[in-house]
Each structure stands twice: as structure tokens, then as C-alpha cells.
Amino acid sequence: MGAGQIDPNKALDPGLIYDATPQDYVNLLCALNYTQKQILTITRSGSYNCTKPSFDLNYPSFIALYSNKTRSVVLKFKRTVTNVGDGAAIHRAKVTEPKGSVLTVSPETLSFRYRNEKLSYHVLIKYSKYKKENISYGDLVWIEDGGTHSVRSPIVVAPSGIV
Structure with missing residues (x-):
């Protein structure tokens, strides 16, 4: 994906x-x-x-694999992004949760003061299986104030047997 x-x-x-x-x-x-x-x-x-x-590779996508025995998972991811825009910028997180999941993004706002500044954030995914062998999809989009840029990260929650 x-x-x-x-x-x-x-x-x-x-x-x-x-x-x-x-x-x-x-x-x-x-x-x-x-x-x-x-x-x-x-x-x-x-x-x-x-x-x-x-x-946990610093990559724009997230995959949370759960065991068929436990049928739930809590995973924490850390990502670091670099502002390559023209200068100072504020990006806000917009999340579409995969079915059966609760996502927490921390912080929800990234406030860059200058070009090439690096900031980190965490994504916590709590998932409880709601159907047999189901794969759920969602995303995290960082939207810049003013709408100049938006950066989308796909999120997949799936049973570990698919890999």
C-alpha cells in the first residue's frame, strides 16, 4: 500500500x-x-x-501486526520528520483510525521554527480484533497550516500470519 x-x-x-x-x-x-x-x-x-x-524504521508508513492468539496489540512507533519547506511551518495531525483501533499521536502539532529542522512524534496504536482475520486500514496526515503541504502516512493493522 x-x-x-x-x-x-x-x-x-x-x-x-x-x-x-x-x-x-x-x-x-x-x-x-x-x-x-x-x-x-x-x-x-x-x-x-x-x-x-x-x-521501527523511520518510514512514513505504519504496520501493526497482532497475534491470532492474543487478538489485540498495543504498539508504539517513533518517527522523525524534517521540514524541507520554505521556513517556519506548523503541521497538525489528522487521523483516520483503522477499524477496531484507537490511535494517539503525540504531539498532535509539529511547530517548525526553520527549514531543515527535525522534530519527532509518536503514534500509539491500540487494536482489538473485531472480526476473524481482518486487516484494517487508516492513515495519518500532517496538514500544514495554510494548506500548502500535506504528508500522508498509511496505517495497516493485520494478523501476523499475513507476513
Whole structure:
């Protein structure tokens, strides 16, 4: 599931971006139990380490997987965005919750003082299964005051067996 339709003109001026370093991707590979040899094959560098394995890649989308045994999940995600707009900007969160979920975004407003400033936010997803083997969709949209930019992040809640 993508974050939206491709609009090359808007892509030149996105407003906010999600940065991820090579070490961030290595942290994901480590969390997926890749061996050092496999990671070396992918990165072609021995300068990366597995000291902070994490499934929480700084990426615009969110997926909350739940076990069929527990039928519920509470997950917390952290994201950092960079303001690449013209200068100071205020973005407000607008959430469409996946069915069966309660989402909390904190903070609900990102107030950037200058271009290239980085700010972080958290998304807490509380989900209780309401149908058998159901996948639910929603999104988080950061809307800039004045309507110049909006940045959409898809949210998926699904049983862990689909992966």
C-alpha cells in the first residue's frame, strides 16, 4: 500500500520528509535476525553493527501486526520528520483510525521554527480484533497550516500470519 498517487510537481516540494540512514536499515536487518555475513553482503561494509536492532524504521508508513492468539496489540512507533519547506511551518495531525483501533499521536502539532529542522512524534496504536482475520486500514496526515503541504502516512493493522 503506497502513500498516495505520484505527483512529480508535488514531489519537488514535499514539505516534510522521513530520513533513514544506512545504519537504520541495518538495525532492521538485525531485528530480522540477519547474520553479520548476510548484512556484509548487502551493505558491502563492515562498519555497521547490531547494537540497536529495531523493527521501527523511520518510514512514513505504519504496520501493526497482532497475534491470532492474543487478538489485540498495543504498539508504539517513533518517527522523525524534517521540514524541507520554505521556513517556519506548523503541521497538525489528522487521523483516520483503522477499524477496531484507537490511535494517539503525540504531539498532535509539529511547530517548525526553520527549514531543515527535525522534530519527532509518536503514534500509539491500540487494536482489538473485531472480526476473524481482518486487516484494517487508516492513515495519518500532517496538514500544514495554510494548506500548502500535506504528508500522508498509511496505517495497516493485520494478523501476523499475513507476513
